[in-house]
Amino acid sequence: MLSYTPGDSLAHRLDPRTKLLAQAAFAAAAFVYTTPRGLAGFTLVAAVFLAAGRLSPVDAIRGYLPALPFLVAGPVVSVVEIRPWSVGVDPGAATGPVLASYRVLLVLAVSAVYLHTTPVRESRAAIQRLVPGRPGRLLGVGVALVFRFLPLLRADLRRVRDASAARVGGEQGLRDRMTVVAAAGIRRALGRADQLALALRARCFAWNPTLPELRFGRADAVGLAVTAGLVGVAVVGVVPV
Structure with a gap:
């Protein structure tokens, strides 16, 4: 998991x-230009984001492994044509879903840079400053x-799975293994939730804590320029000339 x-x-x-705005601008522009040529260009932009955060593409994709099967399933399902009394395969129908899945993968790679380079407290401070009032605090x-x-x-699910494998759980059927991991995971999740509630009460949880001070620097000029460029590209693609 990326952190x-x-x-x-x-x-x-x-x-x-700046990073939140850049992410939003990248996603908007990528959704406007979901074409092979457009996504090729945004692949280069995503590579620039990864280089700016010194995050390798492999690590970025590894952080979203649970989402990858869904991105692959869309194109696979789209090629199957169910007809009366028969099932056909149309490879051409996968073009759109493949482009859409790749677009989501690029957006996830850019968001991975944010997670890799931003402390949690700064994320909370940024959101509360961008969204005013109680909704922003929530x-x-x-x-x-x-x-x-x-x-x-x-991490809890991983430990449960490893413990089950160490106790010869791998010899059980898939359904039994999933039942063991799911039941133990739910119990640990509920226990974590109780611990969290107790910790919040013990620390006198406040809606308006003292958050870190945020300040734009010289480097943000580059980030905001990139954001403005992506917004401009998205607007050009939406507004007819």
Whole structure:
């Protein structure tokens, strides 16, 4: 699971608000130009994002392994044509789904740079400054809890799976193995939730805590220029000339 890694890359030095805006602009432009030529260009842009965060494509994709089967399933299912009394295969029908899946993969790669270079507290501070009022505070808290809670749940499931394999669980059927891992995972998730609730009460959880100060620097000028360029590209693609 991707998480924040301290570093001194260009992306590490950017204000989290700049990175959030750049992500949104990249996703918008990629959805406008979902063509082979357009996605080829956005592949280069995504590579620039990865280089700015000093994150390898392999590590970025590895962080989203649970999502990859769904990205592959779309094109595979689309080629199957169910006809009366027969089932056919139309390879040409996979073109659109393949492009759409690759577009999502590029967006995930760019979001991986954000997760790799942004501390959780800064993410919460950025969201609360971008979304004013109580909705922003609620959204900031939710994002912070997900970033901290999800890696723990995945680690718990991994430990349960390894423990089951060590106890010759691999000789059981797939359904039995899934039942053991799912039941143990749910129990641990509920236990984690109880611990989280107790920790929040013990720390006198507040809606408006003291968050880190965010400040735009010189490096953000580059990030905002890239964001403006991506927004311009998206607008040109949407607005008829």
